[in-house]
Amino acid sequence: MMSLIKLVNVSKSVKNQALLTNVSLTVNAGDIVTLEGINGSGKTLILKAILGLIRTTGDVLINDQKLTVGGKFPIRAGILIENPSIIDNFTAKKNLELLARLLPEVTDQQIDNLLTQFELPINDNKKVRKFSLGMRQKLGIAQAVLGQSPLIILDEPTNALDAESIDKLVTYLHQLQQRGCTFVIASHDRDFVEQVASRRFQVKAGQAHEI
Numbered sequence: 001m002m003s004l005i006k007l008v009n010v011s012k013s014v015k016n017q018a019l020l021t022n023v024s025l026t027v028n029a030g031d032i033v034t035l036e037g038i039n040g041s042g043k044t045l046i047l048k049a050i051l052g053l054i055r056t057t058g059d060v061l062i063n064d065q066k067l068t069v070g071g072k073f074p075i076r077a078g079i080l081i082e083n084p085s086i087i088d089n090f091t092a093k094k095n096l097e098l099l100a101r102l103l104p105e106v107t108d109q110q111i112d113n114l115l116t117q118f119e120l121p122i123n124d125n126k127k128v129r130k131f132s133l134g135m136r137q138k139l140g141i142a143q144a145v146l147g148q149s150p151l152i153i154l155d156e157p158t159n160a161l162d163a164e165s166i167d168k169l170v171t172y173l174h175q176l177q178q179r180g181c182t183f184v185i186a187s188h189d190r191d192f193v194e195q196v197a198s199r200r201f202q203v204k205a206g207q208a209h210e211i
């Protein structure tokens with residue numbers, strides 16, 4: 001079977017320091033793959049390698065196509081990594097509308113549904129700069145899932161979310177999985193990972209092992 005993502009012996013070092021060492025993993029369509037590990041273990045670097053955002057040795061294959069840094073990413077991907085691309089001076093809705101212009105067939109109704117899903121303001125003029133950390137995080141996740149791309153990459157999605165919001169997120173990600181989205185999620189939130197993952201990898205000192 002063809003895998004959506006295949007990493008073969010992906011390594012990265014900076015100034016003779018090994019940051020990733022022979023990371024090999026596959027992600028199949030419909031998987032919710034999680035990367036667990038302590039701070040600095042290499043989770044974010046693996047996400048960046050998957051997206052072709054950093055130079056590595058070894059191979060990254062997306063739909064069996066070899067990825068090149070600077071080349072076009074072969075499939076559409078929704079991404080939440082580090083600082084989400086949020087414009088502080090706009091409302092949540094305006095931020096999603098802007099992003100929707102880049103995506104095919106996203107309707108106003110879908111944007112409103114997402115705002116409702118993440119309990120973000122729909123009809124008031126509250127700008128993102130007045131948001132709480134959790135609200136900002138939810139908007140970042142909403143941006144990543146907007147348009148239901150075939151691949152969705154989330155780095156620490158539960159950061160700043162309360163327990164109830166995390167439960168709601170788990171249910172929602174499973175719904176998206178049913179609709180055909182595939183996820184790779186880095187998280188050190190074990191409860192969340194145990195609920196959401198279909199396959200789990202432990203990342204330790206730049207190496208990844210399935211658990």
Ligand SMILES: Nc1ncnc2c1ncn2[C@@H]1O[C@H](COP(=O)(O)OP(=O)(O)OP(=O)(O)O)[C@@H](O)[C@H]1O
Nearest residue numbers: 014019037038039040041042043044045046186188
């Ligand atoms: N450009 C770089 N140059 C040097 N070291 C880097 C670079 N990028 C990342 N690192 C180092 O690589 C290691 C892995 O970083 P990474 O961001 O992948 O960790 P992480 O597992 O996502 O951690 P966290 O849970 O804190 O987000 C860290 O020690 C980090 O300092």
